[in-house]
Amino acid sequence: xxxxxxxxxxxxxxxxxxxxxxxxxxxxxxxxxxxxxxxxxxxxxxxxxxxxxxxxxxxxxxxxxxxxxxxxxxxxxxxxxxxxxxxxxxxxxxxxxxxxxxxxxxxxxxxxxxxxxxxxxxxxxxxxxxxxxxxxxxxxxxxxxxxxxxxxxxxxxxxxxxxxxxxxxxxxxxxxxxxxxxxxxxxxxxxxxxxxxxxxxxxxxxxxxxxxxxxxxxxxxxxxxxxxxxxxxxxxxxxxxxxxxxxxxxxxxxxxxxxxxxxxxxxxxxxxxxxxxxxxxxxxxxxxxxxxxxxxxxxxxxxxxxxxxxxxxxxxxxxxxxxxxxxxx
Amino acid sequence: xxxxxxxxxxxxxxxxxxxxxxxxxxxxxxxxxxxxxxxxxxxxxxxxxxxxxxxxxxxxxxxxxxxxxxxxxxxxxxxxxxxxxxxxxxxxxxxxxxxxxxxxxxxxxxxxxxxxxxxxxxxxxxxxxxxxxxxxxxxxxxxxxxxxxxxxxxxxxxxxxxxxxxxxxxxxxxxxxxxxxxxxxxxxxxxxxxxxxxxxxxxxxxxxxxxxxxxxxxxxxxxxxxxxxxxxxxxxxxxxxxxxxxxxxxxxxxxxxxxxxxxxxxxxxxxxxxxxxxxxxx
Numbered sequence: 001x002x003x004x005x006x007x008x009x010x011x012x013x014x015x016x017x018x019x020x021x022x023x024x025x026x027x028x029x030x031x032x033x034x035x036x037x038x039x040x041x042x043x044x045x046x047x048x049x050x051x052x053x054x055x056x057x058x059x060x061x062x063x064x065x066x067x068x069x070x071x072x073x074x075x076x077x078x079x080x081x082x083x084x085x086x087x088x089x090x091x092x093x094x095x096x097x098x099x100x101x102x103x104x105x106x107x108x109x110x111x112x113x114x115x116x117x118x119x120x121x122x123x124x125x126x127x128x129x130x131x132x133x134x135x136x137x138x139x140x141x142x143x144x145x146x147x148x149x150x151x152x153x154x155x156x157x158x159x160x161x162x163x164x165x166x167x168x169x170x171x172x173x174x175x176x177x178x179x180x181x182x183x184x185x186x187x188x189x190x191x192x193x194x195x196x197x198x199x200x201x202x203x204x205x206x207x208x209x210x211x212x213x214x215x216x217x218x219x220x221x222x223x224x225x226x227x228x229x230x231x232x233x234x235x236x237x238x239x240x241x242x243x244x245x246x247x248x249x250x251x252x253x254x255x256x257x258x259x260x261x262x263x264x265x266x267x268x269x270x271x272x273x274x275x276x277x278x279x280x281x282x283x284x285x286x287x288x289x290x291x292x293x294x295x296x297x298x299x300x301x302x303x304x305x306x307x308x309x310x311x312x313x314x315x316x317x318x319x320x321x322x323x324x325x326x327x328x329x
Numbered sequence: 330x331x332x333x334x335x336x337x338x339x340x341x342x343x344x345x346x347x348x349x350x351x352x353x354x355x356x357x358x359x360x361x362x363x364x365x366x367x368x369x370x371x372x373x374x375x376x377x378x379x380x381x382x383x384x385x386x387x388x389x390x391x392x393x394x395x396x397x398x399x400x401x402x403x404x405x406x407x408x409x410x411x412x413x414x415x416x417x418x419x420x421x422x423x424x425x426x427x428x429x430x431x432x433x434x435x436x437x438x439x440x441x442x443x444x445x446x447x448x449x450x451x452x453x454x455x456x457x458x459x460x461x462x463x464x465x466x467x468x469x470x471x472x473x474x475x476x477x478x479x480x481x482x483x484x485x486x487x488x489x490x491x492x493x494x495x496x497x498x499x500x501x502x503x504x505x506x507x508x509x510x511x512x513x514x515x516x517x518x519x520x521x522x523x524x525x526x527x528x529x530x531x532x533x534x535x536x537x538x539x540x541x542x543x544x545x546x547x548x549x550x551x552x553x554x555x556x557x558x559x560x561x562x563x564x565x566x567x568x569x570x571x572x573x574x575x576x577x578x579x580x581x582x583x584x585x586x587x588x589x590x591x592x593x594x595x596x597x598x599x600x601x602x603x604x605x606x607x608x609x610x611x
Binding site: 019020021023024025027028030031032034035037038039040041042043045046049056109110112113114115121123124125126127128130131132133134135138139140142143148150198203206207210212215217220229233234237238245248251255258259261262265266280281284285288289296299300302303304306307310313314317318321322325 | 332336357363484587605
């Protein structure tokens with residue numbers, strides 16, 4: 001029987017016999033090609049480029065002018081104070097940004113009621129996340145402005161009095177100078193992070209609101225009968241059920257913190273001083289495309305460090321996903 | 330429900346809660362309100378330092394018209410549309426195909442490939458910057474609309490595939506199996522069985538990717554030069570330099586840039602939120 005079977009099968013085309021093997025690749029091909037060209041291959045090119053010194057130019061024959069320098073770029077990074085400032089700022093971002101998770105939970109708990117108009121309130125609370133970070137950066141930059149921003153106006157209302165000077169113009173005499181947050185090497189980073197937290201808290205809030213919708217009400221009622229309430233109820237009954245929301249909230253917050261670029265670019269451009277608000281993402285950009293000529297190799301080395309940090313979180317995320325996949329089958 | 334529904338509390342608390350809600354919202358949106366008030370002020374207010382109080386004149390129409398007549402804002406907006414719409418169309422289409430392949434067929438590399446898309450979605454942009462920029466310059470895509478949307482489409486395909494694959498995986502597999510038993514061709518199963526069922530996922534991805542790409546600032550700087558093909562996010566920054574001390578105009582331009590994603594969000598709220606939770610929190 002087997003012999004006759006192979007006889008008839010060979011008449012069928014190879015394609016037909018292997019239909020279920022070939023089809024997925026046909027479906028996958030466009031996405032895979034596209035993703036490989038723009039995402040996967042460039043990652044390896046960057047890693048490779050970090051071992052070169054290159055100003056991005058090609059010679060007359062179209063060959064790249066890159067020069068192999070080995071790990072020289074990384075040695076330079078080690079001794080580069082701007083790199084360390086950026087790295088420390090990235091750590092500050094990471095730590096401070098984590099506040100978005102409990103803050104988002106807090107607002108979600110506050111809003112998880114069903115009074116009339118609640119839907120609109122929830123969407124309006126979510127508003128900051130939808131706005132571009134460029135706009136958020138501009139809004140806060142203006143908010144912090146000591147001369148005509150909200151912070152400046154409030155400060156003047158409390159600490160200053162209007163006087164008319166000899167020439168006849170209105171001036172302010174202040175008992176304490178108006179703080180210029182974004183020009184202070186100490187406070188500028190925190191000022192930017194606060195601005196970044198605004199949309200991030202909104203994001204975490206929406207994750208928790210969706211999570212709270214699905215908390216099993218019978219467990220809550222049962223716990224209530226047992227006398228649980230307030231913090232204890234939140235900690236022992238509600239939070240364990242919100243674990244998927246917390247997981248996603250932490251992941252997107254970490255990524256948001258490490259990706260911080262727009263806000264720094266808009267609000268301070270890395271300044272004041274010697275890059276006191278720089279973060280790796282912005283320092284890399286500044287180095288690779290600077291006014292003093294392009295430094296692709298050194299920039300790629302910075303990008304590689306940032307990538308390595310991110311890889312820790314990506315691996316953790318993939319590990320968790322893998323566990324879920326195994327559990328699902 | 331947690332916390333305890335407010336209807337079950339004392340009337341005083343209930344009234345207190347409902348009175349506090351708008352106050353809390355006002356504080357939360359204070360930066361936005363302040364910038365909106367600024368955008369409808371006259372230049373006189375700005376110069377005399379009245380930026381926090383009530384506007385002395387309402388100049389909404391004048392200010393917003395000025396943004397368009399005195400700057401390239403209209404062109405930036407158009408560029409943003411031209412970049413965003415193809416990005417959404419391409420990435421969602423590719424993700425439907427790829428997500429279907431990864432969810433329905435069992436082959437050894439399905440999971441590793443899926444993880445590749447997931448991981449690619451989380452990497453820092455900077456690791457792609459130099460090669461993508463160099464490739465764009467070499468292929469003539471630098472400083473073009475197409476150069477921008479091709480990159481966005483490719484990058485967003487990662488997120489879209491993650492979402493789409495999980496969505497299709499959650500569909501009842503019997504549907505596909507019974508269609509196969511009936512002898513329906515694979516591509517017909519995709520078109521006539523799966524596509525109609527993933528419509529909510531397509532909607533969710535479309536609004537989300539629209540917002541992501543519209544709000545992009547980094548790639549607008551990396552892949553363009555000059556004004557011709559800049560999207561509105563980079564444009565607003567340019568206007569910020571152009572309108573120095575004209576805070577009412579900068580505010581108006583910033584708010585204009587925010588309008589399309591905000592509209593998207595309000596029109597498609599349910600889908601938007603479903604997308605944001607990565608399908609993990611239902």
